[in-house]
Amino acid sequence: xxxxxxxxxxxxxxxxxxxxxxxxxxxxxxxxxxxxxxxxxxxxxxxxxxxxxxxxxxxxxxxxxxxxxxxxxxxxxxxxxxxxxxxxxxxxxxxxxxxxxxxxxxxxxxxxxxxxxxxxxxxxxxxxxxxxxxxxxxxxxxxxxxxxxxxxxxxxxxxxxxxxxxxxxxxxxxxxxxxxxxxxxxxxxxxxxxxxxxxxxxxxxxxxxxxxxxxxxxxxxxxxxxxxxxxxxxxxxxxxxxxxxxxxxxxxxxxxxxxxxxxxxxxxxxxxxxxxxxxxxxxxxxxxxxxxxxxxxxxxxxxxxxxxxxxxxxxxxxxxxxxxxxxxxxxxxxxxxxxxxxxxxxxxxxxxxxxxxxxxxxxxxxxxxxxxxx
Amino acid sequence: xxxxxxxxxxxxxxxxxxxxxxxxxxxxxxxxxxxxxxxxxxxxxxxxxxxxxxxxxxxxxxxxxxxxxxxxxxxxxxxxxxxxxxxxxxxxxxxxxxxxxxxxxxxxxxxxxxxxxxxxxxxxxxxxxx
Numbered sequence: 001x002x003x004x005x006x007x008x009x010x011x012x013x014x015x016x017x018x019x020x021x022x023x024x025x026x027x028x029x030x031x032x033x034x035x036x037x038x039x040x041x042x043x044x045x046x047x048x049x050x051x052x053x054x055x056x057x058x059x060x061x062x063x064x065x066x067x068x069x070x071x072x073x074x075x076x077x078x079x080x081x082x083x084x085x086x087x088x089x090x091x092x093x094x095x096x097x098x099x100x101x102x103x104x105x106x107x108x109x110x111x112x113x114x115x116x117x118x119x120x121x122x123x124x125x126x127x128x129x130x131x132x133x134x135x136x137x138x139x140x141x142x143x144x145x146x147x148x149x150x151x152x153x154x155x156x157x158x159x160x161x162x163x164x165x166x167x168x169x170x171x172x173x174x175x176x177x178x179x180x181x182x183x184x185x186x187x188x189x190x191x192x193x194x195x196x197x198x199x200x201x202x203x204x205x206x207x208x209x210x211x212x213x214x215x216x217x218x219x220x221x222x223x224x225x226x227x228x229x230x231x232x233x234x235x236x237x238x239x240x241x242x243x244x245x246x247x248x249x250x251x252x253x254x255x256x257x258x259x260x261x262x263x264x265x266x267x268x269x270x271x272x273x274x275x276x277x278x279x280x281x282x283x284x285x286x287x288x289x290x291x292x293x294x295x296x297x298x299x300x301x302x303x304x305x306x307x308x309x310x311x312x313x314x315x316x317x318x319x320x321x322x323x324x325x326x327x328x329x330x331x332x333x334x335x336x337x338x339x340x341x342x343x344x345x346x347x348x349x350x351x352x353x354x355x356x357x358x359x360x361x362x363x364x365x366x367x368x369x370x371x372x373x374x
Numbered sequence: 375x376x377x378x379x380x381x382x383x384x385x386x387x388x389x390x391x392x393x394x395x396x397x398x399x400x401x402x403x404x405x406x407x408x409x410x411x412x413x414x415x416x417x418x419x420x421x422x423x424x425x426x427x428x429x430x431x432x433x434x435x436x437x438x439x440x441x442x443x444x445x446x447x448x449x450x451x452x453x454x455x456x457x458x459x460x461x462x463x464x465x466x467x468x469x470x471x472x473x474x475x476x477x478x479x480x481x482x483x484x485x486x487x488x489x490x491x492x493x494x495x496x497x498x499x500x501x502x503x504x
Binding site: 020031032035036037232236296297298299301320321323350 | 412413415416418434436438439440441463
């Protein structure tokens with residue numbers, strides 16, 4: 001049976017804007033409005049606006065919520081201060097990645113955790129299973145994915161655009177939030193949760209509202225000059241920034257160590273998957289995630305073989321033409337002996353062996369703002 | 375909409391006869407095709423002198439999101455490729471029926487054109503794809 005796709009609170013807004021809609025992770029989502037290249041450029045040089053309401057909003061609370069999250073996450077909940085957020089993984093007992101997530105500590109025993117759209121059912125089932133086995137009665141999960149909206153405002157102009165239209169409770173401008181901090185505020189009387197987080201490699205915010213207020217927030221930010229951007233641009237942006245996409249760079253059979261993301265795995269403490277991850281950290285892994293650049297615009301795509309001297313040594317997980325760098329880029333897994341930056345490999349692009357250079361990730365780092373003259 | 379001075383394939387290519395005596399013709403993709411592809415970043419086209427067979431693969435087009443095969447609307451030989459497309463593949467997005475042409479070819483026989491769709495038939499064909 002094919003279930004009908006879910007729709008975000010902004011579905012009719014997207015249609016009115018002429019978006020091309022595609023099924024993604026169980027939802028009908030905009031893949032582009034005007035042009036993927038124009039949307040990428042807006043986020044790199046100005047400000048773009050994304051509907052990411054397809055991602056989950058799980059509110060986790062209870063006297064054992066912190067202990068529980070310390071068990072199911074590779075990043076520490078107990079060391080995270082209220083007011084801050086953290087990126088990490090939800091791993092199975094083989095160390096494989098069930099999902100990657102950003103979670104926000106709302107209060108001593110309250111958290112907001114954002115899983116990927118398509119993984120929300122698996123994450124919920126995994127969490128409920130552990131609550132029953134190790135934390136019975138101590139943790140409550142409220143899934144507010146469909147009663148709220150989630151917008152991402154991203155780009156060097158994001159802070160200024162948000163400052164124009166809203167204030168944090170207490171009167172400070174949203175731009176006073178540091179990276180991976182969050183605050184609550186009001187926009188024309190409507191409650192907005194603002195996290196200084198994102199998935200584009202640029203400065204920006206992720207904003208949670210009641211579903212009924214999502215369209216008002218969207219229109220208000222569009223009026224500030226934010227360009228509507230779809231999942232097509234989002235995928236190019238995250239790839240340029242070297243950020244993994246679940247089911248591509250990471251999946252239940254792949255560990256954060258193989259993906260080169262051990263900095264998001266805490267070195268001490270017990271948690272699901274920890275024994276496997278520790279063993280891989282000390283003994284090493286057979287294959288590693290690398291970045292590849294290829295001259296020209298013909299892009300490797302997911303699944304294309306990676307070769308060394310004509311012999312297969314791995315496979316591409318994501319690839320695209322990069323408009324920001326004007327070259328083709330890809331990520332993929334290769335044997336460890338082929339994973340050193342500077343090495344030259346080849347990608348089999350539909351029968352043609354194209355030279356590809358191993359490079360450090362990310363491909364793109366946003367320019368640091370120079371200090372303002374005194 | 376689709377100009378009626380040319381013929382169309384079900385794979386969304388067009389062919390426009392420039393000179394009936396010499397058999398010179400231009401080949402390109404349709405507005406519908408470029409709209410479906412989105413931003414085009416690269417064409418892999420046959421070189422001058424290459425032989426084409428009607429409705430056989432002749433090359434590839436890459437957009438940011440995907441790669442698609444291109445099919446030749448006619449049997450014939452490539453005379454030249456659009457010299458602008460190498461550095462400006464987006465011409466095929468902005469002006470697919472004119473400046474964004476792909477190939478100039480000599481066609482082997484005008485009889486093959488009868489197997490292709492007229493503009494009105496192609497309009498109806500893409501209308502049925504929605």
